[in-house]
Amino acid sequence: xxxxxxxxxxxxxxxxxxxxxxxxxxxxxxxxxxxxxxxxxxxxxxxxxxxxxxxxxxxxxxxxxxxxxxxxxxxxxxxxxxxxxxxxxxxxxxxxxxxxxxxxxxxxxxxxxxxxxxxxxxxxxxxxxxxxxxxxxxxxxxxxxxxxxxxxxxxxxxxxxxxxxxxxxxxxxxxxxxxxxxxxx
Numbered sequence: 001x002x003x004x005x006x007x008x009x010x011x012x013x014x015x016x017x018x019x020x021x022x023x024x025x026x027x028x029x030x031x032x033x034x035x036x037x038x039x040x041x042x043x044x045x046x047x048x049x050x051x052x053x054x055x056x057x058x059x060x061x062x063x064x065x066x067x068x069x070x071x072x073x074x075x076x077x078x079x080x081x082x083x084x085x086x087x088x089x090x091x092x093x094x095x096x097x098x099x100x101x102x103x104x105x106x107x108x109x110x111x112x113x114x115x116x117x118x119x120x121x122x123x124x125x126x127x128x129x130x131x132x133x134x135x136x137x138x139x140x141x142x143x144x145x146x147x148x149x150x151x152x153x154x155x156x157x158x159x160x161x162x163x164x165x166x167x168x169x170x171x172x173x174x175x176x177x178x179x180x181x182x183x184x185x
Contacts, residue, residue: 005040007154009033009058014151022071022143029074030062050085057081075138075146079131086127093120115171119164126160 009032017025037055041047047055061077064070092098101123102116111119133156137149 005036009036010150010154014147017147022074023066023069025147026062026065026071026074030058033058053084054081071143072138075143076135078150079135079138082127082131082134086124086131089120089124089127093117093124109168109172111168111171115168119168122164122167130156 009029012032013025013029016028033055037047037051040051057077057080061073061080064073089100092100099116099120101120102111106116133153134149137146141149
């Protein structure tokens with residue numbers, strides 16, 4: 001359900017765009033993202049850094065799009081988000097020697113240190129690829145083509161995450177068996 005919650009604002013954005021254009025779609029995206037974040041807050045009593053960054057960027061770029069009546073701002077928001085994610089992961093890994101992926105997921109997944117490094121580098125590469133791809137489509141294609149890319153472009157993260165899952169599965173440490181209650185020692 002949580003994963004579906006992340007797709008609702010973009011789906012509503014697409015529907016509003018098809019019915020009423022980019023500016024209505026942008027307003028719907030902004031409102032839907034605020035509702036989404038309120039639901040996430042209500043469920044978890046917190047917002048992740050990614051949720052906060054997404055909310056701020058959608059509200060900022062959405063407001064610029066609406067106030068200036070310039071669709072380029074909302075079209076470039078994904079590029080900025082992906083580039084910022086790549087930059088944050090890279091600085092954390094190579095400047096501060098911290099692996100954000102391990103910090104966020106290490107309590108849930110046991111992996112060798114080298115594998116955490118490979119995953120982090122893969123995420124940096126993926127984010128740079130997506131930033132460049134969105135930037136290219138936003139700059140050289142029509143808004144209709146960009147919207148189709150936004151909708152069908154979700155194939156990229158799905159394929160990437162499945163690939164990450166397959167890679168992780170090969171390297172996961174086996175957890176020790178927990179004895180059943182009442183078992184003799």
